[in-house]
Amino acid sequence: MSATSATNILDRIAAHKKVEVALKKEVLPAAQLREFPLFSRETTSMADSLRKRPFGIIAEHKRRSPSRAAINLNVALPDVVRGYTQAGAGGISVLTDGTFFGGSLDDLLQARACTELPLLRKEFILDPYQLLEAKAYGADAILLIAAMLDSKTLGYLATEARELGMEVLLEVHSAEEWEACPSGAADLVGVNNRNLKTFEVSLDTSRELAARIPDTLVRVSESGLAQPADLRELKELGYDGFLIGETFMKEPEPGLALEAFLKNCST
Numbered sequence: 001m002s003a004t005s006a007t008n009i010l011d012r013i014a015a016h017k018k019v020e021v022a023l024k025k026e027v028l029p030a031a032q033l034r035e036f037p038l039f040s041r042e043t044t045s046m047a048d049s050l051r052k053r054p055f056g057i058i059a060e061h062k063r064r065s066p067s068r069a070a071i072n073l074n075v076a077l078p079d080v081v082r083g084y085t086q087a088g089a090g091g092i093s094v095l096t097d098g099t100f101f102g103g104s105l106d107d108l109l110q111a112r113a114c115t116e117l118p119l120l121r122k123e124f125i126l127d128p129y130q131l132l133e134a135k136a137y138g139a140d141a142i143l144l145i146a147a148m149l150d151s152k153t154l155g156y157l158a159t160e161a162r163e164l165g166m167e168v169l170l171e172v173h174s175a176e177e178w179e180a181c182p183s184g185a186a187d188l189v190g191v192n193n194r195n196l197k198t199f200e201v202s203l204d205t206s207r208e209l210a211a212r213i214p215d216t217l218v219r220v221s222e223s224g225l226a227q228p229a230d231l232r233e234l235k236e237l238g239y240d241g242f243l244i245g246e247t248f249m250k251e252p253e254p255g256l257a258l259e260a261f262l263k264n265c266s267t
């Protein structure tokens with residue numbers, strides 16, 4: 001149980017996810033996922049894609065969230081993904097959780113058909129079965145949330161993901177969380193400015209953690225980013241990547257919003 005409260009959202013999601021994964025395993029056994037055509041696909045590196053751009057943005061497809069109900073229920077996923085790609089995103093994050101975020105694995109599959117950019121499966125992963133799903137539906141990278149996993153499970157899931165050819169974006173929210181992570185578990189480290197237990201957002205989280213994470217890892221600042229000036233500041237502090245959802249998704253054409261945003265980053 002977490003230190004914050006007995007029923008924070010992360011605990012609720014984790015409890016829900018366990019049941020969901022158990023059911024899914026019965027409907028579609030792991031062996032069948034391995035037969036999916038995309039399972040043998042050669043993946044693309046999210047880390048490289050972010051590093052080769054001045055502002056490596058992982059643009060997120062996000063319909064709704066527990067902290068902000070509906071963000072945008074009117075845009076079609078292919079339009080969002082193509083728009084992000086044309087606008088110059090470094091990668092795309094696709095929320096696949098249905099219950100809390102209104103996403104699905106089908107969204108990931110559709111995204112795969114619309115872009116060559118590296119795709120992040122944005123999910124609450126606690127079981128290796130979800131890694132097989134990620135690969136089978138076209139992901140290049142997966143998210144592991146330190147606040148949800150003990151160090152042993154984290155290390156194990158990271159190794160399995162890499163064996164499947166996917167990169168690991170390891171999400172942390174505090175120095176303590178980062179220090180408790182097994183070394184070598186991450187290709188990219190995501191510093192989440194949003195506390196997933198309280199929903200509070202502060203860019204100070206990214207500011208404080210920047211120097212603690214070695215620059216051999218791709219550092220990604222996540223959540224609550226709405227101003228190009230914030231990206232310029234965080235880039236100076238060592239961030240190579242920026243994970244942004246709401247700022248683009250709340251606009252009628254998220255791709256155009258990203259394009260305008262990127263223009264302002266370099267001026």
Ligand SMILES: O=P(O)(O)OC[C@@H](O)[C@@H](O)c1c[nH]c2ccccc12
Binds near residue numbers: 122192245
């Ligand atoms: O929409 P925002 O504030 O730009 O945030 C995007 C992304 O960082 C956020 O969706 C996120 C970060 N970590 C997560 C873990 C699970 C679900 C969602 C998230």
